Amino acid sequence: MIRFFAAFALLFAASSGFSADRPNILWLTSEDNGPQLGAYGDPYAVTPNLDTLAGKSLRYTRASSNAPVCAPARTTVISGIYPPASGGEHMRSMTKLPDGFKMFPQFLREVGYYCTNNSKEDYNLEKPGTVWDESSNKAHWKNRGEGQPFFAVFNYTISHESQIRNAIDEKDRIHDPAKARVPAYHPDTPEVRKDWAQYNDRITMMDAQCGKALKELADAGLVEDTIVIYWGDHGSGMPRSKRWPYNSGLNVPLMIHVPEKWKALAPQDYEAGGTSDRMVAFVDLAPTMLSLVGVEAPEWMQGTAFAGKLQKEAPQYSYGFRGRMDERYDMVRTVMDQRYVYLRQYMPHRIYGQHIDYMFQTPTTRVWHDLFAEGKLNADQSHFWQKKPAEELYDLQTDPDEVHNLADSPEHQAVLERMRQAHRDWVFRVRDVGFLPEAEIHARAKGGAPYTFAHSDAYPLEAIFEAAQLATSMKEADLPAIVKLLDHPDSGVRYWGATGLLCQEAAG
Template identity: 60%
Template sequence: MIIGAFLSAIVLALVLGSVTTLSAADSENVRPNVLWITSEDNGPHLGCYGDEYADTPHIDKLASRGTIYLNCWSNAPVCAPARTTLITGMYPTCLGAEHMRSMVKLPKQFLMYPQYLRKAGYYCTNNSKEDYNVESVGKIWDESSRKAHWKNRKPGQPFFAVFNHTISHESKIRNRPHTLVHDPAKARVPAYHPDTPEVRHDWAQYYDRITEMDALVGKNLKELAEAGLADDTIIFYYGDHGSGMPRSKRWPYNSGLQVPLVIYIPPKFRSLASPDYRTDGESDRLVSFVDFAPTLLSLTGIEPPEHMQGYAFLGQYQTKPQDYLFGFRGRMDERYDLVRSVRNKRFVYIRNYMPHKEYGQYLNYMFQTPTTQVWKRMYDAGELVPPQTYFWETKPSDELYDLQNDQDEVKNLVDSDEHQEVLNELRKAQHQKLLAIRDLGFMPEAEIHRLADGKAPYLIGHSSELYPLPEILSMADLASSQKTNAQAELLAGLKDENDVVRYWAAMGFLIRGKQAVQQAAPQLRAALQDSSKSVRCIAAEALGRYGNQQDVNAGVETLISLANQKKDGLYVAMLALNGLDKLGPKKVAAVKEQIANLPVKNDQVNRRLQSYVGRLVERLQEQQGQNK
């Protein structure tokens, strides 16, 4: 009843506070068509960006007619959260939608950008990938399929059309057999990868796929020109996040977030351009996916609604340039993590809120890439030296990189005296953004869905009583700081009335390891009976990893008792199974039969998430087999 009253009050406030007038362009004026051509899993590895190894003539030609953006971020380093950012014009972190292939509701009054365009008379098509983490409110597209096309509109009707090319996707850079076109000997191997034939082959094949993608872009552009529409159409070409190679995709470094963005505005619509736009030009303006929806609306004469969190950088309602870009990482497939990043034009700052987790957590899908496999084998064999070792180790709390002098982001400047000013600047910017958008990522995924109970999680995030973010963020900062003198504050946090504060207090002990856990063992044992199942999971993992034998037994029993997705739900089960995985095969051997009997299918779970429990169970069983 209390939660329901809060949500009702918030819904009413949002409805009253978000009523804005959307001014469509005068129907008597010619409105531009807009064509978005997108590609998957590729950074700015294009000729027009100065990459001499790349072969991309069609995109290069488009760039010679328009402007390339040197500093464009996808906000998320993986497809579904990135596409969620695009379609909503909002940070998924405030929607409860940051996690890979989650599925949450939007507040009913928040529409997706094609819905605003359709109301203004545009014919909107998507060919064909959606992959959003939010459920739609009403019909999004006029057509969304492999047959969707701007040519199906009514005569004279302006269109907005998306064509998405998947040939450069991660899965396409590792499929074999493949006859290489690019010479692997000439491929640039980043400092964090080992220089092996497998790695060079993957990088060369990646560039082959980019060339194939470029040809498809050329077909889109040719079709538009042959229809006589090139002079009436604003064109965007962009990638959906960084390269599909490991440590780019899924990681909110610049390498995982920077995407190519080329925009062409025909002469008749140049009044919609910004001062930094010019033919055959470059813009160093900071732009990101959260800006695309308001920019699109602005280009078509529609005032972006107030709930959108991006800034239009073109069109009638364009705004001043921004000082920062923001990135995020949540759960990636079956593995939990929480990372936030921010950059200005030169430096990128990364905050790891779960530094006890190694960068390269085992992801079933990622480990299908030959580079990942050989990289891990060499690390386990002791054949690597820094910075090639970093990906398989735990993380520092903070990272700072100079993109001008360290494009691979391997020289952490956090402890550099001369960089303390920019470090503090970016830390402050990141902290302020979390508070401003009410970042919901600090709430465990299971708690988000429990509290929302079928409603929009955004509303939970905007309840100061249900989600006291300043207090939660204070505990998360302390927990992840790895400070050794935080014992008293963490113990107090374990007694807090808020579930999420207690969750981060328990996490603080887990992060600090054996000595801290053993000192707090009585309190962590009590937390095994916490009302929050998420708190129980973290306390159980801490005791299971670092406690005495009795604690280990209690931790294992707690985790296996919460690992049944049909009993405790998908998100609790994933958290519990991740905990069991970190305990190691010897400690988990006592419950291997129970693991084998866990339900790996659940028809009540959205189909996009149905494989994750099965992957975790399979991994636990593989480790048991290796331990024989």
């Protein structure tokens, strides 16, 4: 009996002490918006609540999603693993994590956190057990036990791509289309301006929702106990942002507010109202949340903690990817540093703007396509409807809209080679399984986790990667070597041989 009460006392002491030695964490996330906020210097934006939060937070200027669309992006966030490594890169696919792997809220629950998600999940991974204490449109930190710390997520969908084209109340139309900034790759038409204006109207509505969540926290007297993090899930929902792993599709707003009570957990460069140019990506969120609660990230997590007692040195690069988007296949890998964006196109025989039904419901997409068909666009605007080069390189300092490809520039060959090598190093470090066709990934995994297969000797990544490089070079001189790939014993290599013939025909 004495032992029982002693054990109970220890358990009670541990559980009741959580709120004293661990912070609450509140996530506010929004759909389909890049850094189109007043706090990020956008004069067109009307975002008073997030601007106020930014004034008390550290704001990241080089934060990025790893994917330019929601499900693969959220798959990265929840697992701390790049989807090309887990097999979950394709939109609304479904795969497994290896035995023993967890989604990061499970680690938080194990140390006493009450974890809620309100409410979008959209993971391309099967959940390995119970991930959330609550996950619904009613989930809330208010339902936790007395004295229990919380990790609470509120996802706001009002800024989603679909809301650009859906009806909006006239009272919510506050942005003048005539004052909208039209990027260089879009045609300047009334339809495009109207869509950009309504997109910004939706961002303002999202900002109001964030304001309500922050007021709830303040009304409960929890501001000083809670670390607040806001992020958007990828670039804007406008075409050539969403779905395309340019900076315009990957760059996101990210800000973190750390109250004085928890300043020991703040990022090393933390300054309230300040900015950081540290390269931060979604793959870093899981290990960072573990670091904030004092839990060592498992070795299989592929990101780097940027806050908490276990934060690490900043990485030099961020990485992006694109796989199948809805009904259309494509394959792109992206490397970004402080200044440059490198894209390696692995299906250059396909145009950028393949017909995706959901995307074509946006008026901008339709008018843009029609003007191209009528020959009424300039070169920068036409690019989206044409076949792709194998490589692209953009200088964000001089070309923020990413329309001037420097891959053939003699002055930029050293940068190009450096980014190429960074891409190659990443592919082999994470064991990118996306170099196999989607169905082949699952066939070779044999009902198990693609991650496990990709990290075994059964995956001849080097041979397949080199075949992909050769096949998609778009160089006529490579044709004889490409043909030889068709006789290789591995079907993955043969796949790239066949793809190479399509590329040769397109380059013709």
